[in-house]
Amino acid sequence: MRALRLALVLAPVFAPISGCGGAPPPVPTPAVTATVAATASARPVVVVDRSPVPEPSKLAGFARVLSPRASAAQLSKWMGFPELTSEVLGRMVVGHDVQDIADLDAPLDAGLYVGSMLSPAVVTSIGVRDYQG
Numbered sequence: 001m002r003a004l005r006l007a008l009v010l011a012p013v014f015a016p017i018s019g020c021g022g023a024p025p026p027v028p029t030p031a032v033t034a035t036v037a038a039t040a041s042a043r044p045v046v047v048v049d050r051s052p053v054p055e056p057s058k059l060a061g062f063a064r065v066l067s068p069r070a071s072a073a074q075l076s077k078w079m080g081f082p083e084l085t086s087e088v089l090g091r092m093v094v095g096h097d098v099q100d101i102a103d104l105d106a107p108l109d110a111g112l113y114v115g116s117m118l119s120p121a122v123v124t125s126i127g128v129r130d131y132q133g
Contacts (some may be wrong), residue, residue: 061112103127
């Protein structure tokens with residue numbers, strides 16, 4: 001009974017002290033804005049770095065064919081062979097079926113690179129078609 005009386009006497013003293021913290025801060029909720037929909041429909045901006053780069057130090061040779069399709073057609077004509085199709089030409093140049101993505105009218109670049117231990121490697125670059133526009 002004495003503990004109850006002590007609690008009733010001390011309760012008004014400690015009640016104001018325990019309430020000094022104030023109200024708990026509100027939980028922030030993310031606001032949905034119209035910019036989310038706008039960015040989803042906008043195309044991303046692609047920045048292409050076209051700054052000059054140093055020439056490779058171990059490049060042994062370089063060749064460029066301005067139009068692989070026209071060059072193959074001319075070679076076929078000179079040799080008396082039927083004209084090569086895009087599928088066959090793509091397999092000859094790259095080694096895979098690339099006629100759907102490779103632009104055989106764009107320039108083709110090839111390089112011979114001599115790495116460590118004098119192990120040669122051939123690198124190629126061919127144009128691709130633009131499917132976005």
